[in-house]
Amino acid sequence: MGLSLPTAPRGEAGFFTTKLDVVVNWARQNSLWPMPFGTACCAIEMMASAASKYDLSRFGMERMSFSPRQADLLICAGRVAYKMAPVLRRIWDQMMQPKWSISMGACASSGGVFDAYSMVQGIDTIIPVDVYVPGCPPRPEALLEGLMRLQDKIKNATIAKDRWQTAKRQALAGATP
Amino acid sequence: VEGLAPEHIADILTDTFGEKIQGTVLDSAHPHVRVRPDAWPEVAKFLRGDPRMKFNMLRCISSVDQLEDDRFEAVYDLDCMLGETNGPKNWSRPQNVSIKISVPRSDPHIPSVADVWPAADWHEREAYDLMGIVFDGHPDSVDTPEGKRPRRILCPDDWEGHPLRKDYAFPMEYHGIPAVTEYGQTRPVH
Numbered sequence: 001m002g003l004s005l006p007t008a009p010r011g012e013a014g015f016f017t018t019k020l021d022v023v024v025n026w027a028r029q030n031s032l033w034p035m036p037f038g039t040a041c042c043a044i045e046m047m048a049s050a051a052s053k054y055d056l057s058r059f060g061m062e063r064m065s066f067s068p069r070q071a072d073l074l075i076c077a078g079r080v081a082y083k084m085a086p087v088l089r090r091i092w093d094q095m096m097q098p099k100w101s102i103s104m105g106a107c108a109s110s111g112g113v114f115d116a117y118s119m120v121q122g123i124d125t126i127i128p129v130d131v132y133v134p135g136c137p138p139r140p141e142a143l144l145e146g147l148m149r150l151q152d153k154i155k156n157a158t159i160a161k162d163r164w165q166t167a168k169r170q171a172l173a174g175a176t177p
Numbered sequence: 178v179e180g181l182a183p184e185h186i187a188d189i190l191t192d193t194f195g196e197k198i199q200g201t202v203l204d205s206a207h208p209h210v211r212v213r214p215d216a217w218p219e220v221a222k223f224l225r226g227d228p229r230m231k232f233n234m235l236r237c238i239s240s241v242d243q244l245e246d247d248r249f250e251a252v253y254d255l256d257c258m259l260g261e262t263n264g265p266k267n268w269s270r271p272q273n274v275s276i277k278i279s280v281p282r283s284d285p286h287i288p289s290v291a292d293v294w295p296a297a298d299w300h301e302r303e304a305y306d307l308m309g310i311v312f313d314g315h316p317d318s319v320d321t322p323e324g325k326r327p328r329r330i331l332c333p334d335d336w337e338g339h340p341l342r343k344d345y346a347f348p349m350e351y352h353g354i355p356a357v358t359e360y361g362q363t364r365p366v367h
Binding site: 082083085117118120121125126 | 345351355
């Protein structure tokens with residue numbers, strides 16, 4: 001009929017067209033490498049999430065990165081004392097862009113029951129937080145839900161907007177590059 | 178192993194040190210002997226070294242804020258532990274005693290006994306950190322404008338004040354991090 005579609009020769013791969021954002025976000029959301037910052041009982045639930053029953057690796061996160069320079073997701077699981085605050089901030093600053101963070105549990109999100117002189121009242125006073133996971137401590141299902149919400153957030157971002165947001169975020173936080 | 182009764186220990190201390198013992202309280206759930214602060218190293222060495230005492234273990238140093246009397250009190254709980262590990266005699270605690278030392282709130286100084294009981298090192302640092310009792314001659318001291326002070330152990334080194342004092346005022350910020358002790362505090366927006 002005069003219409004011919006490009007077809008791949010037998011044995012070779014074809015191609016499809018899409019937006020760059022979709023490809024980049026697909027890769028980012030499915031290869032999040034968490035930096036576990038476990039300071040209290042929430043860390044036990046985080047470990048359970050990584051173990052075989054809940055199996056974090058279904059989401060492309062089987063590699064817990066204990067080096068912030070090779071991580072792109074900071075999971076702060078547990079309470080943070082003022083003495084620990086500079087450590088958390090330094091780890092966040094050492095992580096490469098793009099990076100995200102999850103505040104896991106009541107203490108990391110708001111200080112929780114530790115309404116005390118020594119305790120940071122929510123890590124959002126130190127670092128930017130993308131997803132808050134409530135619970136004391138949250139069950140592994142709750143952490144997985146938080147991770148999936150973070151994946152939604154990554155999926156709906158564009159590279160241009162991401163860069164703009166990063167610049168704005170750094171300016172607001174007064175961060176040094 | 179039978180040990181000495183608290184009355185007996187108190188009698189020995191009173192006979193040995195006389196005026197340096199400020200009093201004994203025996204009809205209490207926590208029988209104790211009150212010692213003058215300046216005599217404390219001497220009494221401590223006696224408690225550790227005398228063959229009748231042999232208090233070779235310092236279990237705890239507690240600090241008490243007696244705001245209404247304007248005094249601080251340090252409570253030393255001492256145990257005599259006898260026995261052998263993997264030996265014929267099992268471990269036992271034949272006797273124990275408590276020492277209380279009271280100092281004025283305005284000038285709370287007690288001599289350190291970290292050289293008598295090594296356990297006192299961290300306990301004295303904690304009592305200084307949280308209550309502000311100064312232990313003079315502590316082996317892990319730092320220089321401050323007020324003089325030598327034991328190094329803090331729990332709070333950050335640059336912390337101000339002593340949190341367990343009854344008149345402690347909670348800080349409202351620490352190095353730019355807002356400190357909150359009430360609802361409704363505003364947070365920075367990232």
